[in-house]
Amino acid sequence: MKRIVAVALLFLLTGCNPVMDGFKPGSVWMAQAPEGPPEYVQGWKDGCESGMSAYGNSFYRTFYKFKQDPAMVKNETYYRTWQDSFNYCRHYTLANQKHGFTVSGGGFNPRNPDVAFDLRDQRDVQRDGLGLPGSNGLTLPSWGEDVEEEDTLGKAMWGDAW
Numbered sequence: 001m002k003r004i005v006a007v008a009l010l011f012l013l014t015g016c017n018p019v020m021d022g023f024k025p026g027s028v029w030m031a032q033a034p035e036g037p038p039e040y041v042q043g044w045k046d047g048c049e050s051g052m053s054a055y056g057n058s059f060y061r062t063f064y065k066f067k068q069d070p071a072m073v074k075n076e077t078y079y080r081t082w083q084d085s086f087n088y089c090r091h092y093t094l095a096n097q098k099h100g101f102t103v104s105g106g107g108f109n110p111r112n113p114d115v116a117f118d119l120r121d122q123r124d125v126q127r128d129g130l131g132l133p134g135s136n137g138l139t140l141p142s143w144g145e146d147v148e149e150e151d152t153l154g155k156a157m158w159g160d161a162w
Helices: 002-014 020-021 037-057 056-065 076-099 148-160
Strands: none
Touching: 020 076, 037 076
């Protein structure tokens, strides 16, 4: 009887997904790249996989590796998307490991008081974002505008003392 249950459980667990994908962290939202031209989608997937491997623990690195198509690096759409998704996924991965993840989104909150992730901003958040997984389409009004990078990074790293 135990053998039958074990075999049935094995088929049940591997029936819908290949075994590795079933255990892969972030596999559900990683598969849902934002829509766009093929080089955009490839840049998203390659950058996100690289970001998850860069900031993930050894469990993440079992599934994700640095991935960047050398032939596509000169393509502006691919490379900018690669950079954006690398940054998005590395922070998502780091926060997921630090704060945990819940389906309701109750784990990591980008506006929490944790200094490493202090992204507080006085402007209202608007709902016209890039549609990235986990973002619910929210963005700040200045997304994509020129920003004084060192000031923004300094505040994100050191808080108001910067």
